[in-house]
Amino acid sequence: MSTTLQPQPDVQAGAGGADGAPPSPQQVPAWRLVMTLAVAGSLAGLLIVSVHQWTEPRIMAHRAAAIAAAVDEVLQAPERTETLFVWEGGLTAAPPAGADTARLEKVWAGYDAAGERIGYAVVGGEAGFQDVIRLMFGYDPATQRVMGMRILESKETPGLGDKIFKDEDFVNAFRTAQAPMIPTKPGTGTGDPREVDTITGATISARTVITIINNRIEWLQPLLDGAGGGS
């Protein structure tokens, strides 16, 4: 069998069938086709796994730093934080041995200098106008007050929907809002602390942010009761 080709002359790009083109079908047995792809696939896999080994710890470190920064923001710079895992209808800092903590849902508790718990940071996400909006918010169950909100992931329309994280008035509204929040058309509020003004031109995105937080507070409350939290 001869599949080795001779060097080819330089020809204009785009032309096919030049001397040195790949071997003709009659010359190549099936086992060689399989071997070519098997070897190529193995080498590709080896290369990818090698680079993955180098990049994975760095990617995980970036994610952890992003989460830590978000927790710090939405809980208004707590003195100390503690990672809690959702386990059997409650929250626990130490899930049983054998539990895959990487897959367990997490909530972060923040504490002040006196060691008092000031609130919980919770991640949530739902479909917005273009794609899923993921965010983290801080919540104080004792006062039922939202402490802050940070968008973690959003592909909302630039210039319109992205105001959910670029509009400071909208973002700051979540530092004092009372739960459950009520989306309100700007300028029509009645002074109710539960009202949060939506954004003109980004009503769906803004309403989604409020809905996500309301739904996640509903989800969180039984967990706090189960964990003896909420005070």
Place this chain on the structure above:
Amino acid sequence: MRATTAQQDLLRGIWRENPVLVQLLGLCPALAVTNTVANGIAMGLASFFVLVCSSILVSLLRHHIPAEVRITAYILIIATFVTLVDMLLAAIVPDIHTALGAFIALIVVNCMILGRQESFAAKRPVHRAALDAIGTGTGFMIAMILLSGVREVLGNGTFLGFPLFGPNFEPWIVMILPPGGFFTLGVLMLTLAWWTQRGVRRPQPRQWPHQVVSRDAATAAGGD
């Protein structure tokens, strides 16, 4: 088939056969991620890396890849380098990686890259394939910077994040939305066409000698 020089291989893709502005290849990422210059440069660099590495490897292996599985092999090679770029961007510049989203993975199916493998790298020695890839990748990068530069300046009033105008500037939001990508691409193509066609004389209408009469006129005059 016309022979080309190494210099032509390098320069061809930069301007005369620019993959985006002339050949209209790779338009999906070119229009999707060019709402900021940083995204445009990142996508340009990622595509450049994949194109050059893939072309070198395809050229090196061109005598060992049977014709029946060549497209599969090219896609495998391209996908490998795209995966590496994806992981490296996530590890080194996570913000850019997040901004580019799925479009990094979609470099695998960028017809500009597969096209250069099939039409050039698979038939040329390594150094010529590398020169062609460098030229084409540079041309792609230039197009990405032009597109993203116009869109970010007009659509956001900034360049690479630095504000260019005063607080009274009202951004043209449409420029960073999908229609702005098409507008900008159209204007750039028109400009390029004007530039390349300037000074070219249009052929004048043919002047017939007076003694030659048209067939219709001859028939009307009782001719054959």
